Amino acid sequence: MATTNPSFMNGVPELLVLRLLRGREMYGYEIVQEIREETGEVVSLGEGVVYPVLHALERSGAITSDRRPVGGRSRIYYSLSPTGAARLIELTGLWSRITGAVQQVLVGGGRAGLV
Amino acid sequence: MATTNPSFMNGVPELLVLRLLRGREMYGYEIVQEIREETGEVVSLGEGVVYPVLHALERSGAITSDRRPVGGRSRIYYSLSPTGAARLIELTGLWSRITGAVQQVLVGGGRAGLV
DNA sequence: CCTTATACCTCGAACTGAAAGGTATAAAGC
DNA sequence: GCTTTATACCTTTCAGTTCGAGGTATAAGG
Numbered sequence: 001m002a003t004t005n006p007s008f009m010n011g012v013p014e015l016l017v018l019r020l021l022r023g024r025e026m027y028g029y030e031i032v033q034e035i036r037e038e039t040g041e042v043v044s045l046g047e048g049v050v051y052p053v054l055h056a057l058e059r060s061g062a063i064t065s066d067r068r069p070v071g072g073r074s075r076i077y078y079s080l081s082p083t084g085a086a087r088l089i090e091l092t093g094l095w096s097r098i099t100g101a102v103q104q105v106l107v108g109g110g111r112a113g114l115v
Numbered sequence: 116m117a118t119t120n121p122s123f124m125n126g127v128p129e130l131l132v133l134r135l136l137r138g139r140e141m142y143g144y145e146i147v148q149e150i151r152e153e154t155g156e157v158v159s160l161g162e163g164v165v166y167p168v169l170h171a172l173e174r175s176g177a178i179t180s181d182r183r184p185v186g187g188r189s190r191i192y193y194s195l196s197p198t199g200a201a202r203l204i205e206l207t208g209l210w211s212r213i214t215g216a217v218q219q220v221l222v223g224g225g226r227a228g229l230v
Numbered sequence: 231c232c233t234t235a236t237a238c239c240t241c242g243a244a245c246t247g248a249a250a251g252g253t254a255t256a257a258a259g260c
Numbered sequence: 261g262c263t264t265t266a267t268a269c270c271t272t273t274c275a276g277t278t279c280g281a282g283g284t285a286t287a288a289g290g
Contacts (some may be wrong), residue, residue, distance in 0.1 A: 007247055008158060009124045010277060016220050023223070029237050040218035043123060049278060051239060073237065073286060089199060092221065099214050101154035105131050106207065108153060109136070122278050125246060144268050164247055166270060188268065194239060 008098060013045050013053050015095055016078065018088040023061060027075040028054055034062050054078060122171040123213060128168050129162050130210055133195065136178060142190040143169055169193060177202050 020031055028051055038045050057063045062084030066077045135146055143166055151159050172178045177199030181192045195203070
């Protein structure tokens with residue numbers, strides 16, 4: 001089943017967000033910075049990417065939100081739900097298969113019938 | 116045109132095509148099938164993706180074409196130019212950095228201050 | 231005060247890549 | 261002889277993502 005439709009390389013922002021939320025609950029602004037930092041700025045998703053992803057994930061039940069005032073300011077903390085954990089596993093596997101496939105071509109040369 | 120940000124995850128078709136052409140000259144139809152085969156159908160780029168990529172690469176001087184009749188039918192063989200070889204190196208490095216960065220987040224957990 | 235940092239948000243533009251369709255020849259099947 | 265299948269090229273249209281820019285509001289620092 002060669003997953004065709006959605007542009008085979010997409011959903012990386014979703015994957016990253018889910019993965020970060022696996023460890024602890026976080027709020028949007030924090031996620032934006034965390035991705036930037038942890039990837040050494042190689043991947044830098046803006047708020048215009050992260051917030052919509054968060055909203056879509058919440059709508060689909062993958063994460064839950066909890067609005068909390070912190071020092072006078074208001075933050076929305078998101079946590080991973082079981083659904084989200086499953087989705088994370090799914091996306092991680094997909095990512096792994098795709099990068100593996102690309103790597104296969106990159107190394108290629110004369111694929112010595114491994115598999 | 117001001118090269119907007121090309122979505123950090125793009126250009127994989129271009130990368131794959133360039134890589135395949137590194138080994139030998141190939142024609143479009145062949146490239147389509149080769150990608151399908153070599154990735155075990157995980158990545159399956161249609162002709163609607165490959166042909167435009169080939170044309171863009173030729174326009175940019177990364178590859179050259181040579182139309183040849185083979186058994187009554189006409190094929191356009193493409194070869195990598197020095198420019199294309201450089202582009203391949205560039206894209207390979209980019210791909211490597213990006214997948215590395217994503218991996219960094221995926222493994223993450225407690226990045227022990229490496230850098 | 232006024233700028234900077236935090237923290238949220240949305241919309242429009244841009245770009246990809248997917249699908250589908252279109253042409254033409256050769257070979258194989260009926 | 262005719263039709264289907266495989267080869268081989270190509271383009272256009274469409275949908276989905278991501279990006280950038282902009283917009284609101286509070287708190288803190290100069």
